[in-house]
Amino acid sequence: MSTLTSTNPLLQLIRRRYPDVTGKALLQSVTLPVLGIALFLIAWQLVAPQINTSLGNFPTPANVYEQAGQLWQEHQNEQDRADRYVEMQEKRNARILADNPDAETRIRPYPGAPTFIDQIFTSLKTVLAGFFLATIIAVPLGIMIGLNRYFAAAANPIIQIFKPVSPLAWLPLVTMVVSATYVSDDPMFEKSFITSMVTVTLCSLWPTLINTATGVAQVNPDLVNVSKVLRLPFWTHARKVVLPAAVPMIFTGLRVSLGIAWMVLIAAEMLAQNPGLGKFVWDEFQNGSSDSLSRIMVAVLAIGFIGYVLDRIMLMIQRKVAWDE
Amino acid sequence: MSKSHLELTGVSMSFDTPQGPFQALDTINLKIRKGEFVSLIGHSGCGKSTVLNIVAGLLQASQGGCVLDGHEVNTPGPERAVVFQNHALMPWLTVYENVELAVRQVFRKSMTKRERQDWIIHNLELVNMAHAQDKRPGEISGGMAQRVGIARALSMRPSVLLMDEPFGALDALTRAHLQDALMEIQQDLNSTVIMITHDVDEAVLLSDRIVMMTNGPAATVGEELTIDLPRPRNRVTLADDDQYVHYRQAVLRFLYEKQRFPGKGDKAPQASTPTEEADSTAPESPVEVKAPEPQSTSAKTKKPVATAVQD
Numbered sequence: 001m002s003t004l005t006s007t008n009p010l011l012q013l014i015r016r017r018y019p020d021v022t023g024k025a026l027l028q029s030v031t032l033p034v035l036g037i038a039l040f041l042i043a044w045q046l047v048a049p050q051i052n053t054s055l056g057n058f059p060t061p062a063n064v065y066e067q068a069g070q071l072w073q074e075h076q077n078e079q080d081r082a083d084r085y086v087e088m089q090e091k092r093n094a095r096i097l098a099d100n101p102d103a104e105t106r107i108r109p110y111p112g113a114p115t116f117i118d119q120i121f122t123s124l125k126t127v128l129a130g131f132f133l134a135t136i137i138a139v140p141l142g143i144m145i146g147l148n149r150y151f152a153a154a155a156n157p158i159i160q161i162f163k164p165v166s167p168l169a170w171l172p173l174v175t176m177v178v179s180a181t182y183v184s185d186d187p188m189f190e191k192s193f194i195t196s197m198v199t200v201t202l203c204s205l206w207p208t209l210i211n212t213a214t215g216v217a218q219v220n221p222d223l224v225n226v227s228k229v230l231r232l233p234f235w236t237h238a239r240k241v242v243l244p245a246a247v248p249m250i251f252t253g254l255r256v257s258l259g260i261a262w263m264v265l266i267a268a269e270m271l272a273q274n275p276g277l278g279k280f281v282w283d284e285f286q287n288g289s290s291d292s293l294s295r296i297m298v299a300v301l302a303i304g305f306i307g308y309v310l311d312r313i314m315l316m317i318q319r320k321v322a323w324d325e
Numbered sequence: 326m327s328k329s330h331l332e333l334t335g336v337s338m339s340f341d342t343p344q345g346p347f348q349a350l351d352t353i354n355l356k357i358r359k360g361e362f363v364s365l366i367g368h369s370g371c372g373k374s375t376v377l378n379i380v381a382g383l384l385q386a387s388q389g390g391c392v393l394d395g396h397e398v399n400t401p402g403p404e405r406a407v408v409f410q411n412h413a414l415m416p417w418l419t420v421y422e423n424v425e426l427a428v429r430q431v432f433r434k435s436m437t438k439r440e441r442q443d444w445i446i447h448n449l450e451l452v453n454m455a456h457a458q459d460k461r462p463g464e465i466s467g468g469m470a471q472r473v474g475i476a477r478a479l480s481m482r483p484s485v486l487l488m489d490e491p492f493g494a495l496d497a498l499t500r501a502h503l504q505d506a507l508m509e510i511q512q513d514l515n516s517t518v519i520m521i522t523h524d525v526d527e528a529v530l531l532s533d534r535i536v537m538m539t540n541g542p543a544a545t546v547g548e549e550l551t552i553d554l555p556r557p558r559n560r561v562t563l564a565d566d567d568q569y570v571h572y573r574q575a576v577l578r579f580l581y582e583k584q585r586f587p588g589k590g591d592k593a594p595q596a597s598t599p600t601e602e603a604d605s606t607a608p609e610s611p612v613e614v615k616a617p618e619p620q621s622t623s624a625k626t627k628k629p630v631a632t633a634v635q636d
Contacts, residue, residue, distance in 0.1 A: 220413070222409045222411060222413035223413055223415060225381075225383055225401070225407065225409070225413070226407075226409070226413050226415075228382075228383060228401040229381065229383075229401045229402065229403060229405070229406060229407050229481075230403055230426070230427055230430045230431070230481075231400075231401065231402055231403065231430070232430060236430075240415075240426060241415065244415065244417045244418075245415075245417075247417070323416055323417035323461070323463075324416070
């Protein structure tokens with residue numbers, strides 16, 4: 001056991017960061033989570049073959065692992081093909097230019113279907129765009145609601161009614177509105193992207209809005225009095241006193257919002273056919289091959305892991321920005 | 326005495342509550358000279374803070390008003406700087422930045438950037454806090470934070486310094502240090518100070534005049550006591566001083582014999598059951614007493630006076 005603790009780089013890292021943690025606590029902090037995961041995998045392995053579906057048995061961890069490798073391989077292959085496609089065009093363009101230096105040449109993007117990895121990045125882009133839009137709406141609005149109790153009383157019923165609405169209810173409306181209003185011959189974004197993004201925004205802005213308003217309303221009255229004694233102008237008061245005071249609450253709201261945004265996104269992508277993880281799951285489901293369930297399970301685990309990473313990143317930013325940490 | 330510096334005339338205050346209007350203050354008249362140190366003392370809930378907030382402009386008197394240097398006060402402003410009980414420093418700013426927030430706002434036109442920097446450091450040095458200028462309020466002790474709160478108030482170069490139980494949240498030793506520091510600063514700057522306190526020793530040690538307030542509701546000025554002790558004052562030698570002891574007793578007598586029902590104001594006259602009368606030391610009183618209690622016999626004899634003041 002002692003050799004294990006001294007050679008394991010993870011344990012060494014933990015030891016270096018938390019030198020006062022005892023060996024026993026250290027062992028527990030590593031072994032218990034590993035044990036939990038192991039037990040979960042064993043249970044999964046035992047139960048999966050018992051579940052029969054029309055697409056075969058429920059995938060075991062081994063099936064899922066295999067499909068994860070498969071998806072990665074497909075991505076590599078597609079990338080090679082894309083590289084070759086571009087290379088081919090470049091050679092052809094070079095030939096054309098050699099014949100006629102004034103010729104107009106262009107490089108067409110590779111027309112292949114997006115791979116699982118591409119879809120992950122599409123999802124990330126969509127969720128971040130929706131979350132960003134939600135933030136720039138919710139934070140200023142929350143500050144206004146928090147500063148003015150008349151405004152708060154007027155806004156409260158609206159917030160309470162829209163807060164629990166499911167993304168699936170918004171989506172048809174958003175789709176129709178986007179189709180009707182976002183008309184362009186050379187659109188910068190796909191309609192499916194806009195629809196998914198707006199749906200994410202509509203569902204994820206509420207926690208940030210409510211937390212910002214609460215944080216602003218709860219600013220220590222003494223600090224507000226200091227601001228009054230100094231006769232700070234409204235904008236200075238908002239920027240120098242109210243906003244920093246509310247930052248811890250705002251970030252708590254942002255973390256909840258980002259979690260919701262990520263959850264909502266998958267449903268929105270399924271229905272809006274935005275080429276992200278939601279569409280991947282939906283396409284695999286429609287596809288109905290013997291590998292589909294394993295591939296969907298890969299997506300489920302990827303969705304969970306990315307959601308976790310996003311939350312950790314928000315926590316890191318919060319620790320950097322907030323004064324109470 | 327020349328024309329008064331700060332004058333409260335017929336200040337009354339009533340708050341609207343769900344049970345109807347609540348009369349907190351009734352016809353307070355007070356004149357304060359330039360450079361005078363005045364303490365407001367009274368039991369909890371007697372409206373001391375309300376008086377201070379009216380002078381600060383944070384509250385509007387229902388009747389009467391407050392005039393500073395010939396101008397009526399109706400909004401807050403840096404010429405009436407406030408020191409709050411719990412320092413009220415912005416926790417996300419450093420010590421320096423907290424003072425800077427005030428200095429930049431008050432002197433952004435009249436001082437250059439360099440002058441403002443010097444002025445911030447000067448004020449921090451005044452309270453011996455220049456060494457901690459880069460620390461955040463959460464990293465320094467309560468007493469140090471309160472020093473910074475005082476430095477911030479002084480940095481506004483106020484005509485009147487308003488202090489709302491500035492040392493109430495501190496331990497006794499820290500409090501004594503800060504009282505001494507405040508006495509020195511006040512003597513150097515000759516600032517006008519109104520301080521709220523419920524510490525009798527603090528009031529006698531620091532003040533030129535103690536204004537004693539009756540219990541609420543409808544609290545008003547009960548008695549005024551001029552403290553004619555030479556400055557600089559030394560707490561150790563004064564402890565034996567007959568005059569000091571006499572002043573102290575006068576304040577204690579007012580608080581514990583004439584106004585001995587803190588926060589229950591209107592109920593006091595009816596509540597004179599024999600057991601309560603015997604218990605004249607008022608153990609639940611929030612007023613801090615570090616001396617022998619007044620004798621219970623005198624409490625009984627003074628009782629009618631208390632009733633009279635209540636009515």
